[in-house]
Amino acid sequence: xVQNSEExxxxxxxxxxxxxxxxxxxxxxxxxxxxxxxxxxxxxxxxRSFPFDMIPRIIPxxxxxLVEKGLKQRVHALNEFLNDIYGDQKIIKDxxxxxxxxxxxxxxxxxxxxxxxxxxxxTHICGIDLVQNSVxxxxxxxxxxxxxxxxxxxPLSIRQAYRKVYPEIFxxxxxxxxxxxxxxLKEMMDYVSTGGINIVLTPGxxxxxxxxxxxxxxxxxxxxxxxxxxxxxxxxxYLKGYNGKKIQVGAIYRRLDDDFxxxxxxxxxxxIGVPGxxxxxxxGNVAIINSVGNxxxxxxxxxxxxxQMIKYYLGEDAILDNAPTYLPYFxxxxxxxxxxxxxxxxxxxxxxxxxGVLFGYKMTKTEIEDxxxxxxxxxxxxxxxxxxxxxxxxxxxxxxxTPRKSDLRCYVVYGEEIYVWPGGLTRYALEEGNxxxxxxxxxxxxDTWVMG
Amino acid sequence: MGNGVIxxxxxxxxxxxxxxxxxxxxxxxIVAKESLKSFDFIIDINFDDGKELFAKMEYNVSYSSAKDxxxxxxxxxxxxxxxxxxxxxxxxAIVLRDIIDDDAFSSINIIYNxxxxxDTIDPQKLEYLIKELDRFWGLxxxxxxxxxxxxxxxxxQVTEAIDLKxxxxxxxxxxxxxxxxxxxxxxxxxxxxxxxELRSSDIDTFLDIINSKISSVIKYDS
Numbered sequence: 221x222v223q224n225s226e227e228x229x230x231x232x233x234x235x236x237x238x239x240x241x242x243x244x245x246x247x248x249x250x251x252x253x254x255x256x257x258x259x260x261x262x263x264x265x266x267x268r269s270f271p272f273d274m275i276p277r278i279i280p281x282x283x284x285x286l287v288e289k290g291l292k293q294r295v296h297a298l299n300e301f302l303n304d305i306y307g308d309q310k311i312i313k314d315x316x317x318x319x320x321x322x323x324x325x326x327x328x329x330x331x332x333x334x335x336x337x338x339x340x341x342x343t344h345i346c347g348i349d350l351v352q353n354s355v356x357x358x359x360x361x362x363x364x365x366x367x368x369x370x371x372x373x374x375p376l377s378i379r380q381a382y383r384k385v386y387p388e389i390f391x392x393x394x395x396x397x398x399x400x401x402x403x404x405l406k407e408m409m410d411y412v413s414t415g416g417i418n419i420v421l422t423p424g425x426x427x428x429x430x431x432x433x434x435x436x437x438x439x440x441x442x443x444x445x446x447x448x449x450x451x452x453x454x455x456x457x458y459l460k461g462y463n464g465k466k467i468q469v470g471a472i473y474r475r476l477d478d479d480f481x482x483x484x485x486x487x488x489x490x491x492i493g494v495p496g497x498x499x500x501x502x503x504g505n506v507a508i509i510n511s512v513g514n515x516x517x518x519x520x521x522x523x524x525x526x527x528q529m530i531k532y533y534l535g536e537d538a539i540l541d542n543a544p545t546y547l548p549y550f551x552x553x554x555x556x557x558x559x560x561x562x563x564x565x566x567x568x569x570x571x572x573x574x575x576g577v578l579f580g581y582k583m584t585k586t587e588i589e590d591x592x593x594x595x596x597x598x599x600x601x602x603x604x605x606x607x608x609x610x611x612x613x614x615x616x617x618x619x620x621x622t623p624r625k626s627d628l629r630c631y632v633v634y635g636e637e638i639y640v641w642p643g644g645l646t647r648y649a650l651e652e653g654n655x656x657x658x659x660x661x662x663x664x665x666x667d668t669w670v671m672g
Numbered sequence: 673m674g675n676g677v678i679x680x681x682x683x684x685x686x687x688x689x690x691x692x693x694x695x696x697x698x699x700x701x702i703v704a705k706e707s708l709k710s711f712d713f714i715i716d717i718n719f720d721d722g723k724e725l726f727a728k729m730e731y732n733v734s735y736s737s738a739k740d741x742x743x744x745x746x747x748x749x750x751x752x753x754x755x756x757x758x759x760x761x762x763x764x765a766i767v768l769r770d771i772i773d774d775d776a777f778s779s780i781n782i783i784y785n786x787x788x789x790x791d792t793i794d795p796q797k798l799e800y801l802i803k804e805l806d807r808f809w810g811l812x813x814x815x816x817x818x819x820x821x822x823x824x825x826x827x828x829q830v831t832e833a834i835d836l837k838x839x840x841x842x843x844x845x846x847x848x849x850x851x852x853x854x855x856x857x858x859x860x861x862x863x864x865x866x867x868x869e870l871r872s873s874d875i876d877t878f879l880d881i882i883n884s885k886i887s888s889v890i891k892y893d894s
Contacts, residue, residue, distance in 0.1 A: 251785065252778045254766075417681060425767050434769035441680060444770040449683040462687035463862065464891035 221354050222623045223611040227393070227671050228278045234389050235275070242385050246274055249381040255374065256431045257659050265426055270374055271664035273615040274382075277628065277646040284396075284670045287350070287359050287630065288640040290540030293530060295346050295632045298366060298517045300533040302342040305516060306333055316532050317525050321549060324600050325522070326570055327515030329478070331485075335502065335512075338412040342511035345369060345405070345473075346632040347645075350540070351610035360541045360608060362627060364526070365572075366510055366518040368475055371645035371659065372401060372631050373432040375667045376439075379643075382667065394672040396642035401631065402439035408635030409440065409471040412507040416470030417459065418442040419450070423476045423492040428659070433475050442473065452496030455503035471507040472497075478512055520569040520603050521547060544606040548599035557595065557604040561588045564604040565655075566595075577656065579607070607655075615648055615666070624648040625655050628668060644668040686771060687824050687890045689764040693772075694828025696761035697780070697805060702836045703729075704754055704802050707745045708795055714738040726752075728840050739794070746793035754798075755787045771821055772812070779808035820861060827857045827889065834882050838875050854885070862889045 249255070250269040257270035279287075304311050305322060312319045322328050347369025349362040379398055383390055409418045420442045422433035437444035443459060450469065451458050458466035474481060480490040485498040500506045516522060524545045527538040546553040546564070557564060561580045568576030578591065595602050612623035626648035631641040646666045647657040657663040682690075706725055713721035715738045722741040726733045731751045735741035746754045762784045765777050783801050790797060812822055831854065834847045851870060858865035865888065868881055 252782050253774060254777075254781050420770075425763075430766075431769070434766075437770035442770075443681050443683070445683060446685065449685055459681055460684055460894060462682045462684050462890045464894035467681050 221609075221611060222614055223352065223354065223357075224614075225278060225280055227280055228614075231276070231278055231389070231393060231669075234392055238386060238388075243274060245385045246272075246378070246381055249385075250378075253377070254431065255377050257374070258426070258428045258430070259662070260428075270659065271650065271662075272374070272378055273648065273664055273666040275614055275616050275621070276667040276669045277613055277626070278669045278671065281671045283359070284642065286539065288642075290359070290538070291346075291348055291630055291632050291640045292638045293534065293536060293539050294348065294361070294364070294526065295343050295634055295638055297526065297530040297533050298346070298364060299341060299343040299634060301529050302366075302511065302514060302517050303337075303340055304533075306335055306513060311529065311532055314532070316528050317522075318549075321521065321600070322516065325516055325519050327513075327519045329513040329516075332513045336504065337511050338414055338504070338507040341412055341634050342366075342514055343517070343632075343634050344408055344412065344509040344511075346510075346634070347371065347629045348632060350628045350630060351608060351626075352628075353541075354609045354611045358541055359628075360543055360610070361523075361526075362543055363520070364518040364523060365629075366514040367477060368510070369629070369631070370429040370432055370475070371629055371647075371665070372641070373435040374665050375643055375645055376401060377435065378665075378667050393669075396670040396672045398641060398643035401633075401641050401643075402436065404633045404635070404639045404641070405436065405473075406440040406442075408633050409442065409473060409507075409509065411635040412509065413470035414505050414507055416457075416468035416506075418471045419445045419459065419469050419473065421445055421447070421450075421472050421474040421476065421494070423480070427475070429475065436473070440473075447492050447494045450494045450497075452494065452500055455500055455505055457494070457497060457500045457506050469506055471509060473509045478515065481508075481512065520567050521549070521600065524603065543608050546604040548595050548602055548604065553604075554595070554599055557602075558592055561592065561604075563607065565607055566591065567603050567605065569601060569603060579655065581607070613646065613648055613666075615664075622652075624650075624652070625657060626666075627657050642670040680771065682771075682820055682824070684890055684892060684894070686768060687820075688886075688892075689768050690771075690821060690824035691828035691831075691886055691890070693761050693764045693768065693780075694825040694830075695832040696757045696764065697808065698829040698832035699752075699836060700754055700757040700761065700783075701802065701805055702833070702840075703745070703752070703757065704798055704805075706840065707742060707754075708798060711738045711742050711795060714741055725840070729836070739792075742795065742798065743793055746787055746798065754793075754801075755784075758784045758787060776808050776811040779804050779811065823857050823860050827854065827861065827886065830854045830857065831882055831885065835879055838879060842875060844870060844873070844878075854882070858885060858889060865889065 255269055256267055259266045311317050312322060343366050347365040350359050351362055353360050376398060420433055420437040422430060422444060424446050434444055445459060449459055451460055457469040459469055461467055476492055479486045481493045482497040483490045483493050484495050501508050524547050527542060530536055530538045546557050548554040548557050564580045566578040613626040614621040615624045626646055629645040633639045646668045647663045649657045649663055710722040710725050722733055722735060729752060733744060735744055749755045762780050765772060765780050769777055783804050786801060812825055830850050834850045837846045851868060855867035
């Protein structure tokens with residue numbers, strides 16, 4: 221089912237009168253400027269522009285106000301949770317989350333217990349995935365991404381092109397400005413900086429989202445660096461200038477996972493990390509954005525507990541719902557999951573990017589039986605969710621509006637205050653009926669217009 | 673430094689890539705322009721003109737007609753042809769996307785896409801690509817405020833111009849202006865830069881000196 225609104229109808233009225241021959245200018249913009257989300261397929265690197273749809277997702281103002289409020293609340297609680305879990309661990313002592321559930325997670329890193337972070341902020345940049353439930357119209361949280369969420373640069377880039385090609389739409393519709401996102405990022409980086417320049421650390425040119433790394437570095441006035449550009453001397457981190465000067469780094473917006481950050485601390489085979497970086501971090505001489513060890517908070521199993529975290533840390537009820545979720549770790553939930561496998565979506569908590577997601581209704585009896593055995597053996601490894609009926613979104617295929625599954629990634633920046641970006645990355649599945657919209661699964665994107 | 677002020681610093685890698693963007697694009701431009709001249713000669717003046725041109729750059733090229741010559745030179749990805757040069761310029765530009773102007777980057781990308789996607793490259797198409805390159809030079813150099821980013825690209829550009837002019841024409845008088853420019857840029861980039869003087873008449877020795885000057889500007893070992 222596709223949800224429409226007065227605002228969307230208004231957009232369509234304007235859109236239908238547009239000069240369609242200019243559509244190609246938007247695609248040319250993507251190609252000429254190589255606005256890419258690259259893929260690795262069959263062991264090969266494929267450089268490709270990110271597929272996009274020119275019909276935006278339109279969110280009425282009142283709807284987004286609730287989303288904004290809910291996301292601020294959620295990210296605030298998640299930050300409190302991380303400070304607690306790497307600190308006093310009161311939430312465990314008070315019995316809200318079972319200790320075993322935390323300590324058995326691969327994403328919890330005990331080596332960072334007691335590690336202080338600049339300004340007590342750990343969830344600097346969060347990408348929260350939502351869908352709009354078609355039964356009750358409520359926006360529902362699907363997933364929290366508190367490690368290295370990507371995607372913000374794509375709506376920023378396409379909006380810029382859209383405004384040039386079709387300024388008349390923006391003259392007639394009051395759409396919230398999204399251009400201030402990089403300013404908010406910069407303010408946040410400056411706020412948590414321990415003194416020195418700001419860096420965006422990229423794995424390099426062959427990373428899927430390299431375009432985004434370069435874009436955000438440019439827009440925030442940061443220096444884009446790969447590991448060999450940086451050097452640890454003593455307990456400080458420096459950029460190696462071309463003229464032999466060493467420039468101290470105060471904040472590092474890393475675009476690589478914890479495991480690759482520092483070969484002396486994590487995976488010794490990592491060639492994209494900076495040897496000694498974690499020692500600098502431990503000494504309090506650099507802010508790492510997002511903080512090390514955040515994975516415990518966006519572990520799919522921990523997701524289940526977020527509404528309880530909100531109550532525990534903030535004394536409030538969660539404004540935004542979670543998708544109905546079951547934890548096979550709890551015997552009662554295990555019983556339900558095993559009895560209803562064909563109706564549920566089973567997710568491996570250690571996976572991301574749409575990997576490790578199994579739809580019960582697509583599985584054969586043998587596959588279900590095999591999976592049951594694994595779940596019984598490793599209940600902590602999985603969660604199960606009801607398949608939510610959420611609205612499809614209209615996409616333009618061959619000149620016709622066609623419904624597709626989609627989600628919305630909202631971005632929240634936590635600096636001196638918590639800022640919810642009035643827009644987001646709408647991802648959609650290219651194939652009909654496909655529920656996986658992730659960019660790494662070949663999905664496309666569209667801009668998200670929050671009405672002012 | 674942090675807290676409210678935007679300052680962008682050039683790393684060793686940035687400076688090196690800027691230099692190579694300048695070199696590969698300058699090589700692309702000279703090869704493209706000289707190939708257009710050869711195209712004209714091959715038609716009915718000297719069929720071997722293309723072979724002779726590329727032999728000076730130590731590339732072997734074989735062709736059956738003027739059109740075939742232009743096509744092969746344009747599509748050559750391995751031996752210093754146009755696609756080879758623009759591909760390497762683009763690779764260097766990609767890692768500089770946070771530094772160089774978006775429109776300037778798009779010029780390189782457009783040339784690359786045209787060369788890689790076109791079935792045939794004719795003189796008109798090549799002239800169009802040279803104009804696109806002119807747009808790049810314009811976007812990079814004609815800025816009100818110029819900085820070291822432009823200076824490194826220009827340093828690479830003028831190094832390549834000296835290199836190719838001497839290889840192709842063997843005439844030192846053709847590089848006097850370029851040499852002066854190289855030394856001026858060297859001083860801008862490094863206060864301790866020692867200017868190159870035109871003393872040797874041996875081209876290879878002189879080119880060794882010119883091609884190693886970047887190592888005195890970028891402190892690779894620091």
